[in-house]
Amino acid sequence: MKVKCPTCGAEAEYSPANPYRPFCSERCRLIDLGAWANDEYRIEGEPGSAASMNPEDYETAQREAMMRAMEKRAKRR
Ligand SMILES: [Zn+2]
Numbered sequence: 001m002k003v004k005c006p007t008c009g010a011e012a013e014y015s016p017a018n019p020y021r022p023f024c025s026e027r028c029r030l031i032d033l034g035a036w037a038n039d040e041y042r043i044e045g046e047p048g049s050a051a052s053m054n055p056e057d058y059e060t061a062q063r064e065a066m067m068r069a070m071e072k073r074a075k076r077r
Pocket residue numbers: 005006007008009010023024025028
């Protein structure tokens with residue numbers, strides 16, 4: 001499945017083969033992450049719970065929260 005990269009508009013493969021989906025590249029993903037700050041990428045759970053996570057769990061949770069936000073955003077279109 002092809003999607004438009006939200007950052008640059010290029011075609012990106014939306015599949016497990018593309019770790020940066022729905023972006024076309026890591027660069028675009030990082031640009032978008034920076035642009036959104038923490039607004040839509042908030043991690044679900046108790047406020048402050050992220051602080052007690054170890055860094056790897058925190059990173060995983062953040063990535064999952066991001067993917068959920070992306071999917072919600074894609075469905076709104
Ligand atoms: Zn791109």
